[in-house]
Amino acid sequence: MIPRQARKSIGTVINGKSIAEEIRSRVASEVKRMKECIGKVPGLAVILVGDRRDSQTYVRNKIKACEEAGIKSVMAELPNYCAEDDVMTAVLKFNEDPSVHGVLVQLPLPEHLDEEKILNVLSLEKDVDGFHPVNMGNLAMRGREPLFIPCTPKGCLELLIRSGVEIAGKKAVVIGRSNIVGLPISLLLQRHHATVSIVHACTKNPEQITREADIVVTAAGVPNLIRSSWLKQGSVVIDVGTCPIEDPSSEFGYRLVGDVCYEEALRVASAVTPVPGGVGPMTIAMLLCNTLDSAKRVYGFA
Numbered sequence: 460m461i462p463r464q465a466r467k468s469i470g471t472v473i474n475g476k477s478i479a480e481e482i483r484s485r486v487a488s489e490v491k492r493m494k495e496c497i498g499k500v501p502g503l504a505v506i507l508v509g510d511r512r513d514s515q516t517y518v519r520n521k522i523k524a525c526e527e528a529g530i531k532s533v534m535a536e537l538p539n540y541c542a543e544d545d546v547m548t549a550v551l552k553f554n555e556d557p558s559v560h561g562v563l564v565q566l567p568l569p570e571h572l573d574e575e576k577i578l579n580v581l582s583l584e585k586d587v588d589g590f591h592p593v594n595m596g597n598l599a600m601r602g603r604e605p606l607f608i609p610c611t612p613k614g615c616l617e618l619l620i621r622s623g624v625e626i627a628g629k630k631a632v633v634i635g636r637s638n639i640v641g642l643p644i645s646l647l648l649q650r651h652h653a654t655v656s657i658v659h660a661c662t663k664n665p666e667q668i669t670r671e672a673d674i675v676v677t678a679a680g681v682p683n684l685i686r687s688s689w690l691k692q693g694s695v696v697i698d699v700g701t702c703p704i705e706d707p708s709s710e711f712g713y714r715l716v717g718d719v720c721y722e723e724a725l726r727v728a729s730a731v732t733p734v735p736g737g738v739g740p741m742t743i744a745m746l747l748c749n750t751l752d753s754a755k756r757v758y759g760f761a
């Protein structure tokens with residue numbers, strides 16, 4: 460048997476960036492058609508609390524993506540030290556605004572704010588991030604349909620489907636159990652009839668579990684956690700982790716890495732998403748899709 464390290468790459472790269480571009484241009488044409496037919500465009504409201512650099516970048520990218528797709532966007536920026544009531548007031552204002560079809564609160568919030576309490580006041584009909592507890596409950600329950608599927612999990616699923624990966628009956632392992640990625644992706648994969656295991660910080664021998672998986676979705680936020688020895692030959696690997704690590708040779712002094720040892724994974728897996736350029740761009744593309752769907756629902760536009 461050839462040692463894993465000596466094997467040539469067999470995996471293909473799942474290009475999330477180009478898939479996201481294609482989706483964004485489809486959304487732009489739909490928005491244009493909507494405007495021509497009924498004189499309305501979708502509207503997205505984004506609430507940013509505090510001064511985290513990464514959150515500021517994501518929000519800026521969301522607003523730019525809206526602009527490019529012809530979606531109207533509005534933003535409320537609140538300081539780090541604001542009160543819970545200030546955030547709730549911003550949410551309630553956008554809930555009431557008929558030109559806004561999607562409202563999101565950029566996460567994470569500063570420590571002193573109660574995330575659950577704030578997400579709870581989002582209008583269910585405008586919760587384009589899909590984080591409202593009722594939306595999440597509907598995603599979890601059989602026979603119920605959530606109005607919105609959270610953007611990153613929806614993006615992961617779209618990448619699997621577009622890459623021709625069969626999900627039904629396959630063994631899937633999700634690494635991480637966060638409310639915004641691990642939990643909803645595990646529910647979504649179950650909905651698509653995969654047999655799903657969840658690996659988390661307390662799991663004993665996680666590599667034994669991942670080695671059995673046909674599909675691995677990892678959202679641990681631990682750089683290079685997933686080595687080739689964790690993977691089954693021919694598996695599909697979706698890397699949601701994005702961690703900045705120091706890199707003096709890069710323009711900004713850091714670069715982004717995922718949870719997966721990318722080069723190693725390509726030698727064992729049949730397909731792998733890169734970081735950057737994999738799941739990340741899909742998150743924003745899915746947000747545009749959810750906002751468009753929300754506006755279509757409001758106006759009864761097919």
Ligand SMILES: Nc1nc2c(c(=O)[nH]1)N[C@@H](CN(C=O)c1ccc(C(=O)N[C@@H](CCC(=O)O)C(=O)O)cc1)CN2
Nearest residue numbers: 517563564565566567588610611735736737739740742
């Ligand atoms: N309210 C929300 N908060 C957060 C979400 C979310 O979906 N809703 N997800 C993440 C952050 N996020 C969007 O908000 C996000 C993360 C990453 C990317 C992305 O495109 N990443 C690129 C790299 C970008 C870079 O160079 O900095 C990539 O992976 O290629 C988009 C959106 C947490 N918070």
Ligand SMILES: [Mg+2]
Nearest residue numbers: 570572573574
């Ligand atoms: Mg808190």
